[in-house]
Amino acid sequence: xxxxxxxxxxxxxxxxxxxxxxxxxxxxxxxxxxxxxxxxxxxxxxxxxxxxxxxxxxxxxxxxxxxxxxxxxxxxxxxxxxxxxxxxxxxxxxxxxxxxxxxxxxxxxxxxxxxxxxxxxxxxxxxxxxxxxxxxxxxxxxxxxxxxxxxxxxxxxxxxxxxxxxxxxxxxxxxxxxxxxxxxxxxxxxxxxxxxxxxxxxxxxxxxxxxxxxxxxxxxxxxxxxxxxxxxxxxxxxxxxxxxxxxxxxxxxxxxxxxxxxxxxxxxxxxxxxxxxxxxxxxxxxxxxxxxxxxxxxxxxxxxxxxxxxxxxxxxxxxxxxxxxxxxxxxxxxxxxxxxxxxxxxxxxxxxxxxxxxxxxxxxxxxxxxxxxxxxxxxxxxxxxxxxxxxxxxxxxxxxxxxxxxxxxxxxxxxxxxxxxxxxxxxxxxxxxxxxxxxxxxxxxxxxxxxxxxxxxxxxxxxxxxxxxxxxx
Amino acid sequence: xxxxxxxxxxxxxxxxxxxxxxxxxxxxxxxxxxxxxxxxxxxxxxxxxxxxxxxxxxxxxxxxxxxxxxxxxxxxxxxxxxxxxxxxxxxxxxxxxxxxxxxxxxxxxxxxxxxxxxxxxxxxxxxxxxxxxxxxxxxxxxxxxxxxxxxxxxxxxxxxxxxxxxxxxxxxxxxxxxxxxxxxxxxxxxxxxxxxxxxxxxxxxxxxxxxxxxxxxxxxxxxxxxxxxxxxxxxxxxxxxxxxxxxxxxxxxxxxxxxxxxxxxxxxxxxxxxxxxxxxxxxxxxxxxxxxxxxxxxxxxxxxxxxxxxxxxxxxxxxxxxxxxxxxxxxxxxxxxxxxxxxxxxxxxxxxxxxxxxxxxxxxxxxxxxxxxxxxxxxxxxxxxxxxxxxxxxxxxxxxxxxxxxxxxxxxxxxxxxxxxxxxxxxxxxxxxxxxxxxxxxxxxxxxxxxxxxxxxxxxxxxxxxxxxxxxxxxxxxxxxxxxxxxxxxxxxxxxxxxxxxxxxx
Numbered sequence: 019x020x021x022x023x024x025x026x027x028x029x030x031x032x033x034x035x036x037x038x039x040x041x042x043x044x045x046x047x048x049x050x051x052x053x054x055x056x057x058x059x060x061x062x063x064x065x066x067x068x069x070x071x072x073x074x075x076x077x078x079x080x081x082x083x084x085x086x087x088x089x090x091x092x093x094x095x096x097x098x099x100x101x102x103x104x105x106x107x108x109x110x111x112x113x114x115x116x117x118x119x120x121x122x123x124x125x126x127x128x129x130x131x132x133x134x135x136x137x138x139x140x141x142x143x144x145x146x147x148x149x150x151x152x153x154x155x156x157x158x159x160x161x162x163x164x165x166x167x168x169x170x171x172x173x174x175x176x177x178x179x180x181x182x183x184x185x186x187x188x189x190x191x192x193x194x195x196x197x198x199x200x201x202x203x204x205x206x207x208x209x210x211x212x213x214x215x216x217x218x219x220x221x222x223x224x225x226x227x228x229x230x231x232x233x234x235x236x237x238x239x240x241x242x243x244x245x246x247x248x249x250x251x252x253x254x255x256x257x258x259x260x261x262x263x264x265x266x267x268x269x270x271x272x273x274x275x276x277x278x279x280x281x282x283x284x285x286x287x288x289x290x291x292x293x294x295x296x297x298x299x300x301x302x303x304x305x306x307x308x309x310x311x312x313x314x315x316x317x318x319x320x321x322x323x324x325x326x327x328x329x330x331x332x333x334x335x336x337x338x339x340x341x342x343x344x345x346x347x348x349x350x351x352x353x354x355x356x357x358x359x360x361x362x363x364x365x366x367x368x369x370x371x372x373x374x375x376x377x378x379x380x381x382x383x384x385x386x387x388x389x390x391x392x393x394x395x396x397x398x399x400x401x402x403x404x405x406x407x408x409x410x411x412x413x414x415x416x417x418x419x420x421x422x423x424x425x426x427x428x429x430x431x432x433x434x435x436x437x438x439x440x441x442x443x444x445x446x447x448x449x450x451x452x453x454x455x456x457x458x459x460x461x462x463x464x465x466x467x468x469x470x471x472x473x474x475x476x477x478x479x480x481x482x483x484x485x486x487x488x489x490x491x
Numbered sequence: 492x493x494x495x496x497x498x499x500x501x502x503x504x505x506x507x508x509x510x511x512x513x514x515x516x517x518x519x520x521x522x523x524x525x526x527x528x529x530x531x532x533x534x535x536x537x538x539x540x541x542x543x544x545x546x547x548x549x550x551x552x553x554x555x556x557x558x559x560x561x562x563x564x565x566x567x568x569x570x571x572x573x574x575x576x577x578x579x580x581x582x583x584x585x586x587x588x589x590x591x592x593x594x595x596x597x598x599x600x601x602x603x604x605x606x607x608x609x610x611x612x613x614x615x616x617x618x619x620x621x622x623x624x625x626x627x628x629x630x631x632x633x634x635x636x637x638x639x640x641x642x643x644x645x646x647x648x649x650x651x652x653x654x655x656x657x658x659x660x661x662x663x664x665x666x667x668x669x670x671x672x673x674x675x676x677x678x679x680x681x682x683x684x685x686x687x688x689x690x691x692x693x694x695x696x697x698x699x700x701x702x703x704x705x706x707x708x709x710x711x712x713x714x715x716x717x718x719x720x721x722x723x724x725x726x727x728x729x730x731x732x733x734x735x736x737x738x739x740x741x742x743x744x745x746x747x748x749x750x751x752x753x754x755x756x757x758x759x760x761x762x763x764x765x766x767x768x769x770x771x772x773x774x775x776x777x778x779x780x781x782x783x784x785x786x787x788x789x790x791x792x793x794x795x796x797x798x799x800x801x802x803x804x805x806x807x808x809x810x811x812x813x814x815x816x817x818x819x820x821x822x823x824x825x826x827x828x829x830x831x832x833x834x835x836x837x838x839x840x841x842x843x844x845x846x847x848x849x850x851x852x853x854x855x856x857x858x859x860x861x862x863x864x865x866x867x868x869x870x871x872x873x874x875x876x877x878x879x880x881x882x883x884x885x886x887x888x889x890x891x892x893x894x895x896x897x898x899x900x901x902x903x904x905x906x907x908x909x910x911x912x913x914x915x916x917x918x919x920x921x922x923x924x925x926x927x928x929x930x931x932x933x934x935x936x937x938x939x940x941x942x943x944x945x946x947x948x949x950x951x952x953x954x955x956x957x958x959x960x961x962x963x964x965x966x967x968x969x970x971x972x973x974x975x976x977x978x979x980x981x982x983x984x985x986x987x988x989x990x991x992x993x994x995x996x997x
Binding site: 457459 | 759
């Protein structure tokens with residue numbers, strides 16, 4: 019039943035998406051440009067803080083780029099002067115429509131996961147991304163079988179050396195005190211479920227930020243701390259439900275206690291996973307953490323966007339897509355400008371925020387006729403996170419991305435304490451991986467940005483006897 | 492275990508009557524214009540002897556030992572009195588950290604050298620007081636720390652809170668704390684309790700490169716990481732009640748906030764730019780330096796003046812950063828305790844620089860001279876009644892803020908006349924070098940890791956693993972030793988000691 023159509027609202031700037039990129043973008047635009055009509059709608063904190071922002075909770079049905087107009091599912095049309103698409107990305111599920119396969123991407127699905135976990139004895143995690151890495155360590159009291167298609171864990175974040183360094187943490191049985199990680203906390207505002215309009219898409223809600231598992235008690239039914247078994251270089255071949263499995267008379271393995279002995283599992287599980295390495299395991303449910311794909315579909319019909327190889331909307335150095343007055347920021351876009359030699363795009367919260375910020379500045383500048391320089395946050399890739407209870411800092415081309423074989427590495431590793439890997443090219447620091455409390459991140463950030471010639475130091479650069487952070491201070 | 496000096500260098504190191512002064516005679520390296528004066532304690536003396544013994548004998552690391560760097564600095568044109576080193580001296584880029592070197596402004600050959608200031612120009616410390624005591628904050632500690640974290644951007648890649656474009660930045664770079672007062676970040680009285688009133692009159696934003704400005708725009712008001720931090724501290728011990736009272740410190744357990752930060756990427760870029768610029772220009776001024784890292788040009792040369800003006804801008808930037816964090820700290824406390832920062836008496840006790848070059852007047856051999864004083868990893872220590880220190884501190888002498896290694900004790904000292912005599916009005920800045928490492932290293936620690944990396948056929952160089960410090964930070968007494976030595980020498984007096992309660996860092 020359709021309500022009578024209200025006249026189309028002609029907002030100057032329209033931002034699609036309520037995740038970190040979208041919210042940051044909207045905030046920044048409203049800070050820079052203040053000549054807005056004040057609307058009397060206050061259903062969210064954002065609107066309370068910025069009276070010139072109107073929040074519309076409704077999915078986008080169609081983008082009519084030539085008419086500069088967005089059509090939402092509630093039947094309204096919104097004409098824009100400038101549009102920013104911050105619709106993010108959705109998780110690649112290994113199998114759509116299977117109730118035992120969960121993706122974790124927003125607070126709702128995270129809470130669902132926690133709920134399912136409380137009844138679980140064993141789960142399987144498929145995938146090697148950030149979510150998988152964090153989950154594997156956080157889950158207590160539940161057996162975890164972790165299947166990755168790569169040789170080593172966390173290969174988007176680390177090299178094999180760092181993976182080796184971290185792996186020992188997985189085997190440890192006793193629980194550790196969590197390291198304090200103090201910085202600004204990001205939370206999502208709880209939505210009033212009753213007021214929420216029906217949306218066609220299943221995935222509503224912004225992507226989880228860095229604190230997504232704080233306040234979630236990720237505990238299964240058992241009493242032990244960690245119990246993880248890793249299967250490398252394999253993918254999912256087939257998933258069977260219990261009935262199917264029984265009929266086919268297949269056999270699965272028990273949780274491997276040691277690599278030599280494998281026994282057949284007599285216990286029945288709700289779901290079974292057959293891996294490409296011929297092994298079959300039963301479990302209570304499966305977590306699909308195999309990465310994301312940009313959410314471009316709702317906007318493609320009738321519009322000829324240039325798309326990147328990864329499926330995202332290509333944007334130039336002003337976050338502008340190939341269509342006039344349409345910008346994009348965050349997971350939905352693909353950075354297609356001449357990239358800085360020490361920066362690469364990764365679908366991380368921090369980048370989404372930076373892009374949202376910068377897109378806002380570009381949109382405002384364009385509408386005011388001003389010129390604007392590329393934001394310095396795209397000069398050097400920097401990401402700080404926590405994996406396996408270690409602080410992890412990634413700088414620049416931390417995995418020598420794109421450097422081919424024309425580089426060398428410097429390494430300092432103290433088992434259980436710290437891992438320092440530096441990527442050097444022609445005597446200049448191009449990237450670094452720092453695990454543990456190294457206190458080196460600011461020094462290295464400066465050395466990479468200064469591009470100082472460090473060849474005379476050789477590996478003495480990492481000499482633990484020298485306070486290198488003081489030396490270059 | 493007493494270390495003895497190698498016989499061939501014995502004549503070059505003079506133990507003086509003062510058990511704290513070690514003189515490095517001309518001749519340790521060629522062409523020294525003055526001697527090196529190193530203020531030491533027993534521990535440092537042994538380390539220096541070890542360094543001298545190893546020098547030119549062992550396979551040299553690219554890192555020159557501090558004692559050699561001190562001697563190298565004395566070869567620079569125009570240096571007066573001595574190349575002075577404080578008890579926290581350790582190796583740095585070009586100049587050692589903890590090295591003071593003054594150059595005669597009236598000598599046309601006298602030079603300015605960016606290595607004598609450091610990369611983090613105007614890295615320094617600011618101390619705020621409050622009228623709160625530990626009992627007031629005990630239950631709110633976590634909340635307070637989190638508020639500080641929410642407010643103050645920390646860590647690499649962090650973005651500043653001050654929205655900035657280039658025009659804005661240029662104004663800020665030229666005006667320093669005057670800009671902060673204008674923008675409402677600082678109280679007018681904050682300026683008086685800052686060296687140079689928080690504004691370098693030398694600053695000229697036109698001498699700052701575009702790249703430096705780009706780095707500055709994003710990082711305005713950020714704390715950084717590594718050895719930069721903010722701490723909520725409590726007064727642990729008061730040594731000089733009278734002077735402490737002048738600073739508004741009356742009782743133990745009084746709560747203070749210490750901010751340790753500098754000019755971030757802007758300063759780094761300015762230093763890098765200047766080093767490259769001067770390396771290229773040295774030839775035309777017929778300057779030969781014994782170490783490339785001591786790149787310099789005459790003070791009055793175009794390059795020299797460009798650097799001083801850019802350095803001034805970086806100093807202003809650092810003061811703005813510390814002021815911005817002062818503002819944010821005041822907000823955090825105010826929110827937590829529901830009182831205005833004014834009601835909480837959150838005044839700036841003082842703000843010191845420990846990576847800077849200043850034009851000052853000093854008596855050298857009975858004559859008043861105008862000098863360009865390079866202080867890298869050392870703090871100015873002006874005595875009572877000096878015209879350049881605030882009215883409030885005329886009786887105590889300049890407050891000197893010593894931040895220990897994050898998590899350890901911090902100290903507040905006062906300046907003395909003796910500092911003017913002995914060390915060109917300077918004292919230490921913090922903890923010295925890492926503790927000695929006589930433990931053996933387990934090289935098998937990283938073999939597995941290395942093997943995994945080797946699979947890619949990329950060349951890998953490996954440094955030995957860092958030693959795990961088993962002692963707790965409290966026992967890491969380095970900063971206390973350093974401060975005590977300066978006190979014993981007489982170049983600064985202990986006033987009070989602070990202990991951290993919460994640390995905010997990247």
